[in-house]
Amino acid sequence: MNFLKKSSLLIGAFSLFILLFGCGTAEALDEADQYISTIEEIEIPDGVKVIGLGEATHGNIEFQELKKDVFEVLVKKENVRVFVLEGDFGGGQQINQFILNGVGTAEDAVNTLDYSIYKTEQMINLVQWMHDYNTKVEGDRKVYFYGNDMQRYDYSKKGVLDYYSVVNAKAFKKYASQLEHVSNDTMRKLTMKQLNGIDKTIDTIILDMQTNEVKYVDQSSKESYLFALQYAEILKQRTQLFLNEANYTKLRDQYLTDNLQWIAEFEAERGHDNIFVTGHNGHIEKTSASLAGYKSMGNYLDELYGEKYFAIGTDFMTSEFQAKNGGSGERQIHTLENRNDLVDAFSDVEPNVFYVDFEKASKSSELLDIISRKQKMANIGDDFRGWYKTLKKFYTIEMIPNEAYDSVIIVKAATPTNVME
Structure with a gap:
């Protein structure tokens, strides 16, 4: 009797462990490299007006670099002229003055956002690139910078x-x-x-x-x-x-959407019909999957624009990232391994950063099965405590990939940004 009771307890504990920690169990997909492409090879479907790029963490170099890398591709291939950041609207216009008129420096411009997550070399490089690009092109080809957030005065x-x-x-x-x-x-x-x-x-x-x-x-x-x-x-x-x-x-994502719509309509009057918006995965994805229970900006955009909204999510296999400890306020480096069937399928591909278009991936029955069912995908904000690692729900959102996104960029090993406080 005691043996059966102990066995039941062990089975129950093991089941609870699987439920809570639920790592991906998929094996690497044979010839997975035929379903990936480089960032430079990204293609956006005809008719798309708004392209969203999510980031799995705010504290990795690779995700911040993707803002510039993806935008550069969209500028050159898709005639996108408007960059929108999950950052302060007023501060964003100070950055706009720098990239258009050379007022101040790129670092000064980035600091006007008053968001420490963006006080990085990668963001400065992005803003400097936009400034330098604008010095080489005529008026109708210049790029513009906006923030669509409202958390500053x-x-x-x-x-x-x-x-x-x-x-x-x-x-x-x-x-x-x-x-x-x-x-x-x-x-x-x-x-x-x-x-x-x-x-x-x-x-x-x-x-x-x-x-x-x-x-x-x-x-x-x-x-x-x-x-x-x-x-x-x-x-x-x-x-x-x-x-x-x-x-x-709830209100913030509604306001993020309202402000993005204002930007889109304002820029459309200037002949700029396509815009690029980047923010946390939880704001970009279309299905409001967060356990926080709010309707995501991506969900609003999906309702507003339908197929004219193209969402690109991001995920990682391993990440060494920096984030602020909400208790102490100090920034710390954390290391995390993220497992789900989607990233596991590509674990043997050679590139560290690669793009997976879900339309292309759907040609594989194995990948179609994976992206059509729930996966726990990385979602880490600027507040992270060491004990969050004990439960996946603290650093992932469970979603159906091909309903939440149209494609995903996976980083095999992500490295931490250095915030210049």
Whole structure:
């Protein structure tokens, strides 16, 4: 009886281990190399308007380098002229000034985002490449940089006030005073009363701009007016996130989508119909698979654009990555092995970084089976603690690959970025 009881406990424990840790068990696919291609060989289907690139971690060199590598291919082969980053909208426009007009340096421009994950050599190289590219081409071929995030105040506030200093000096003084205490440094110390006051001020600003559109455009330009109004919307979104902490992730992806749509429509008016957006895998994928329960930007984009939205996910086999420990705030290096049937199928291919188009992969019955059923794919943010390694749900999202993405880039061994704090 005791033996049976112990055996049952052992079987139960083993079953729980498999359930929780569930590593991939697939063998390497024979001739898997015929289903891969280089980044330079990426081809996007005709009619696509928005190309999304996810990143499995924020802390690996390879995933940050892919932003530049993929965008460069899209610029040269797909006539894409617009780069959108999961980063601050206002700071993004400071980067835009650098790549278009050479204002400041690439490092200074990157620092305006105020996101430590982007204070890396790889991001500086991306921005410098965009600047250098623009010096060699005519106006209609130049590239543009945007952020579609709303988690900062400073540069959007500056954008609003700079505009009022041109079109309405009296309003400028009033709003500068009312928003004096609003900044990146102070925003997490603001009381609910202050936040509600800020929200009302921004509503007044938006209403004033909408009411006086003709007058303000006459004193400035249509483009500067639209940007000022969008800066105000970003301030509103940031404030709403603070006022609705319980719905933070839900609201953020909705706002990410709204801002991306604004960028797409604004740039379409300038003749740029195709845009490239990059962010975390959890924002890019189409199926809202995260256990956090929010609707992903990729899901919204899939509904808005259908087949005109092409999503590229990323995954790794092994990764040595850096991330911030939310408890201590210190950055640490972590090492992780990621196993699922999809990455296992390509474990014998030679390149360290390669592209897998799911349409091409579907010609293999084995690969079609793998990408058509749930896989635990890497998804690591900027907060990671050592004990997260004990459960796959803390560093993966379980999704059906060919429903979440149209293709995937796999990195066999990923290496850590160095954040320049």
